[in-house]
Amino acid sequence: MTTTSAPTTAITHIAQLVTNDPSLGEGPLGLIQDAAVVIDGDRIAWVGPSSKAPATDNAVDAAGRAGLPGFVDSHSHLVFAGDRTEEFNARMSGRPYSAGGIRTTVAATRAAADDALHANVARYLAEGLRQGTTTQEIKSGYGLTVEDEARAVRIAAAHTDEVTFLGAHIVSPDYADDPAGYVELVTGPMLDACAPHARWVDVFCERGAFDGDQARAILTAGQAKGLVPRVHANQLGHGPGVQLAVELGAASADHCTHLTYADIDALAQSDTVATLLPGAEFSTRAKWPDARPLLDAGATVALSTDCNPGSSFTSSMPFCIALAVRDMGMTPDEAVWAATAGGARALRREDVGRIAPGARADLLLLDAPSHVHLAYRPGVPLVTDVWHKGVRL
Ligand code: NIG
Ligand code: FE
Numbered sequence: 001m002t003t004t005s006a007p008t009t010a011i012t013h014i015a016q017l018v019t020n021d022p023s024l025g026e027g028p029l030g031l032i033q034d035a036a037v038v039i040d041g042d043r044i045a046w047v048g049p050s051s052k053a054p055a056t057d058n059a060v061d062a063a064g065r066a067g068l069p070g071f072v073d074s075h076s077h078l079v080f081a082g083d084r085t086e087e088f089n090a091r092m093s094g095r096p097y098s099a100g101g102i103r104t105t106v107a108a109t110r111a112a113a114d115d116a117l118h119a120n121v122a123r124y125l126a127e128g129l130r131q132g133t134t135t136q137e138i139k140s141g142y143g144l145t146v147e148d149e150a151r152a153v154r155i156a157a158a159h160t161d162e163v164t165f166l167g168a169h170i171v172s173p174d175y176a177d178d179p180a181g182y183v184e185l186v187t188g189p190m191l192d193a194c195a196p197h198a199r200w201v202d203v204f205c206e207r208g209a210f211d212g213d214q215a216r217a218i219l220t221a222g223q224a225k226g227l228v229p230r231v232h233a234n235q236l237g238h239g240p241g242v243q244l245a246v247e248l249g250a251a252s253a254d255h256c257t258h259l260t261y262a263d264i265d266a267l268a269q270s271d272t273v274a275t276l277l278p279g280a281e282f283s284t285r286a287k288w289p290d291a292r293p294l295l296d297a298g299a300t301v302a303l304s305t306d307c308n309p310g311s312s313f314t315s316s317m318p319f320c321i322a323l324a325v326r327d328m329g330m331t332p333d334e335a336v337w338a339a340t341a342g343g344a345r346a347l348r349r350e351d352v353g354r355i356a357p358g359a360r361a362d363l364l365l366l367d368a369p370s371h372v373h374l375a376y377r378p379g380v381p382l383v384t385d386v387w388h389k390g391v392r393l
Contacts, residue, residue: 002299006040006185006378006390007056007057007058007061007170008038008039008040008056008057008058009038009040009056009057009058009060010036010037010038010053010054010056010058010059010060011036011037011038011059011060011062011067011363011365011387012036012050012053012059012060012061012062013031013034013036013050013061013062013063014032014034014035014036014037014050014062014065014066014067014148015034015062015063015064015065015066015084015343015369016031016032016033016067016270016369016370016371017032017035017037017047017066017067017068017254017355018030018031018067018068018069018336018340018371019031019032019055019069019354019355019356020046020069020295020326020337020340020341020353020354020355020356021047021354021355021356024048024355024356025087027333028333028337029336029337029371032047032048032049032167032270033049034049034050034051035042035047035048035049035067036048036049036050036053036215036380037067037355037363038053038054038056039361039363039387040390041361042360042361042389042390042391043358043359043361043390044355044356044357044358044359044360044361044363045357045359046339046355046357047070047355047357052326058280060392062365062371064104064178065315065365065367065368065369065384066280066365066366066368066369066370066371066373067355067363067364067365067366067383068336068340068355068363068364068366068371069134069340069341069352069353069354069359069362069363069364069385070132070134070135070340070352070362070363070364070387070388071131071132071133071134071135071317071339071340071343071364072133072134072135072302072340072341072342072344072346072347072349072352072353073128073133073136073137073304073305073307073315073317073343074135074136074137074162074252074259074273074275074302074304074343074344074346074347075141075252075254075275075277075304075305075306075346076124076136076137076138076139076304076305076306076307076308076315077138077139077140077141077166077306077307077308078120078121078124078125078136078138078156078159078307078308079106079117079120079121079138079139079140079141079142079143079152079156080108080109080117080120080142080308080309081108081109081111081112081116081117081142082102082104082105082108082309083309083313084101084105084309084310084313085246087101087246088283088313089102091283091284091285092285094312096284096308096320097236097285097286097311098208098227098285099204099206099208099209100170100208101140101168101310101311102169102170102310103141103170103173104310105142105308105309105310106142106143106144106172106173108114108142108168109142109143109148109152109331110142110143110145110148114151114155114240116159117151117152117155118155118158118159118202121138121155121156121158121159122159123325124307124315125159125160126189127315128305128307128315128316128317129386129388129393130320130383130386130393131316131317131318131381131383132317132364132383132386133305133315134352134360134362134386134388135160135162135319135343135344135347135349135352135353135362136159136162137160137162137163137164137200137304137347138156138159138160138161138162138163138164138168139156139163139164139166139169139202140153140156140163140164140165140169140194141151141166141167141202141204141317142169143167144167144169144170144172144173144174144188145174146185146189146190146193147193148195149165149167149190149193150190150194150197153165153197153198153339154192154197154372155377156197157197157198161199161201162199162200162347163197163198163200164199164200164201164202164230165191165194165195165197165198165200165201165202165222165227166197166201166202166203166204167185167186167190167191167194167218168183168186168203168204168209168210168214168218169204170204170208170209170213171209171210172185176296178219179214183210183214183217183218183377186218186221187217187218187221191221191222192223192225192232193227195222195225195227196321198227198297199227199228199357200227200228200229200230200251201218201219201221201222201223201225201227201229201230202230202231202232202254203218203219203229203231203232204232205217205231205232205239205240205241205244206233206235206236206237206239206241207236207237208236208272209232211240212219212239212240212241212244213238215231215241215244216244216248218378219231219244219248219250220248223248227392228249228250228251228317228348229248229249229250230247230250230251230252230253230346231244231245231250231252231253231256232246232255233245233253233254233255233256234253234255234256234257234258234259234263235255235257235258235280236246236257236258236286237258238258238259238260239258240308241261241333242256242259242263242266242267243263243266246266246267246269246270246272246352247269249271249272250272251272251273251346251347251348252272252273252274252275252302252346252389253267253272253274253275253279254275254277254304254306255275255276255280255289256274256275256276256289256294256364257281257286257287257288257289258287259289259290259293259294264293264294264297264299265274265297267294267297267299268294268297268298268299271300273299273300273301273302273342273345273346274294274297274299274300274301274302275301275302275303275304275342275343275346276289276301276302276303276304276324276327276328276338277289277303277304277305277306277312277320278303278320278323278327279305279306279307279312279314279316279319279320279323280306280312281323281327282309282312282314282323283311283312283313283314284311284312285346288323288327288328289328290328290329291328291329291330291338292328292329292330295329295330295334300345300346301334301342302338302339302340302342302343302345303317303320303321303324303335303338303339303342303343303345304317304320304339304343304346305317305319305320312391317339318374318378318382318383319378319379320339320380321336321339321374321375322374322375322379324338324375325375326375326378332371332372332374332375332376333371333372335364335374335375336371338372340353340354341353341354360389360390361387361389361390362387362388362389362390363386363387363388364383364385364386365383365384365385366382366383366384367382368382368386369372
């Protein structure tokens with residue numbers, strides 16, 4: 001172990017540790033029984049059995065609790081104001097979800113002060129962190145003017161490195177009669193203003209939002225500015241989103257609820273991660289995505305919250321894990337992998353989503369003997385301890 005001036009900490013007697021590194025332990029999750037992890041500054045320095053843990057400055061006895069990497073939530077829409085309780089109530093009385101509700105949040109967000117938006121982002125990030133989310137992607141998409149989208153990506157960038165420009169969330173109400181004009185705005189001045197603050201470009205490619213040609217124009221314009229595509233694809237029905245994501249080398253196709261065999265094949269043959277968002281189906285009472293054919297075909301699957309006030313107002317990755325296991329054909333091991341290593345793949349990150357020497361020190365302990373309890377004990381706040389960048393919360 002390299003010596004530095006930062007005090008080292010050993011967390012010992014972790015009943016069962018998910019490392020997500022098969023070279024460190026058993027099976028695809030790289031499980032180690034009675035494990036220890038040594039943290040040096042903001043990095044993991046050592047991982048192995050407790051009996052072999054090196055001497056450190058500090059020690060924490062995990063006393064039989066399970067450990068796993070911090071969750072990587074690769075899809076959220078946290079820059080918003082207001083909520084949509086009435087719309088949710090109406091849906092639970094039988095009204096179907098439509099993307100039109102986004103306009104309600106656009107109006108509230110445009111009217112909000114910067115401070116209020118910052119405070120909202122901080123509030124939901126803190127909420128997620130308490131439940132174990134240590135990496136959070138955040139999208140714009142409730143501004144839909146050059147100024148409001150630029151404000152949204154700047155606000156997101158103050159809270160995370162994983163910022164996505166989603167000016168193409170819906171056609172702005174200001175351009176209701178001129179969707180082509182809106183696409184020109186998004187691919188021109190809006191992209192110019194937002195690209196310097198973002199890493200990713202996203203489009204809601206769906207009937208009622210943007211068609212395949214519009215989505216292609218927006219994503220390729222983003223690529224020309226150095227952004228990497230990700231796509232809201234096949235959420236509400238079949239469409240070109242997944243194939244377009246794969247064709248353009250997108251990091252992820254998100255939602256993937258309505259897939260053809262050709263879509264599944266395309267994902268399985270590609271590096272594009274299929275990101276499933278069970279909070280959206282829960283909260284819109286829609287058909288569940290089926291993870292099984294994707295996993296069986298060899299596609300990489302991630303789980304994320306899609307946290308937003310319209311279709312999925314949850315910041316809880318454990319909730320998403322439980323839904324994915326109950327209703328989407330995933331085993332507990334697959335769901336925990338998807339919520340950690342899968343999210344890291346969707347963000348093309350090597351430093352998070354695993355517990356191995358050199359990785360960022362993002363680590364959770366559970367009041368349970370194994371990670372399986374995240375699905376087995378749904379709704380129970382099992383995350384007792386969170387280390388984020390080496391700092392214990
Ligand atoms: O991912 N699909 C588009 N965007 C969000 C919904 C946003 C909203 O309803 O406000 C989603 O589900
Ligand atoms: Fe979304």
